[in-house]
Amino acid sequence: MLEVRRLRLLCEFARRGSIAATASALGYTPSAVSQQLAALEREAGVPLLDRTARSAELTDAGRRLVDRAEEILTLVEAAETELSAQADMPSGRVVVTAFPTAAVAFAPVLVQSLADHPELTFVLRQTRPGDGIRQVSGGEVDIALVDDWSGNLPERIPATLELFRLRRDPVVLVVPGDHRLADPERPVDLRELRDEPWMAAPPGESSRQAVERLLETVGGARNMPWEFEGLHTILSLVARGIGITAVPALALAAGDHGLVVRAIPGCTLAREVYAVTRAASVRRPSVAVTLRAIYTAARDAWPAPPGDRPRADGP
Known part of the structure; x- marks a missing residue:
């Protein structure tokens, strides 16, 4: 039986390209990552990594498993969303990452909006440009606030993610x-x-x-x-x-x-400011209420551009 947490670790290794980078991103030691990947290989019954003294890379079997693992993890999250949607109130931990100016501008309103949900644990982190979408895709965070100067971000978003426009800046x-x-x-x-x-x-x-x-x-x-x-x-x-x-x-x-x-x-x-989340998690109560709070923060953050406010109803 393949263990879901190890599948997520394998997907992160595929994105990062090395055991050291994977360990750094997830807060583990390289030894712990290596041991978990070795355990996954034993579960799979085939070599998933081609290791040398200084590096490791996916084998053909490893790459095939990564493709399937992405599908499996999406289905698992969808199942969790359906179950949590039955809850009476938002609960659990929601992690949001944001570029620095959005973090500073939105934080006061987010705190006020989410204070009515005592069962919800809210975490707001700042991130470097370009990291937010990758972090959402990899399951490191639930929502990313990102900016786009190019005007073509909606065309570059994979189908597994959902993009919500917040405001023009x-x-x-x-x-x-x-x-x-x-x-x-x-x-x-x-x-x-x-x-x-x-x-x-x-x-x-x-x-x-x-x-x-x-x-x-x-x-x-x-x-x-x-x-x-x-x-x-x-x-x-x-x-x-x-x-x-x-x-x-x-x-x-x-x-x-x-x-x-x-x-x-x-x-x-x-620049256009967006919220990005995994499509499978949009209906999860904790994510949905946080998205609505983000819409409120985007609307109320000074200065609000006249005639260019986000939808009043949010996502």
């Missing part, structure tokens, strides 16, 4: 309170800002690429002397008068004092 200009553009009557003209000390994330990050695309429309910034990891660090420095920046509006939800936010005329740069 436009790029806005942020200046210190004593900046000339702190005056709301003064029009914003990016060409007049090319010589300003711009602050941005390191090259390659999505928010940095957005700033660069924005400034390309006026010939590029002449001066980009400041690079910092983390939008909240950048905003705290702008509040101190060190420079100016452009960020997705959700980054301002923490309410940094000393900042003035201006819309950028003609700017269409924005």
Whole structure:
């Protein structure tokens, strides 16, 4: 008899590519992972991994079992969802992972919304860009809050996952309170800002690429002397008068004092914010109530873009 937890471990190994990476992702020791995979091989009666002194990779039989294991794990989750749907109230543990600005912006409303469900244990983690969908697919988390600058994320989502659009998050200009553009009557003209000390994330990050695309429309910034990891660090420095920046509006939800936010005329740069979960778990009461709370948080998080609110009824 094949043990379900070991099947999940095998699928994680297939995604990670090594025993060490699998152990790190799941919080096990490499020795424990190796022992569990060896036990699964004994259950299967065939070699599933081709091991050398320094590495391991799936055999043909291992790859075939991974394909079947993904189907089995989906069916198991569907069965658990059907059973838990009979419960009177949401209960158990729900793990949500989010990109940093969504975690900060949504957390206060999530706590308020879920406080009425004492049997529910809610866990919110921050994650690196690109990890959320993989974590949901692998069963590490129940829901991921992800952002998409490309506009084509819905076409890239596998059929085993379900995607819920939460809101559009436009790029806005942020200046210190004593900046000339702190005056709301003064029009914003990016060409007049090319010589300003711009602050941005390191090259390659999505928010940095957005700033660069924005400034390309006026010939590029002449001066980009400041690079910092983390939008909240950048905003705290702008509040101190060190420079100016452009960020997705959700980054301002923490309410940094000393900042003035201006819309950028003609700017269409924005990211879409989504919640992603496994299709088999959508009807599970604990996941369903958390998704509804996430919709409320997305609707109420400042600033809410007028005319672009999520569906009132949620998923």
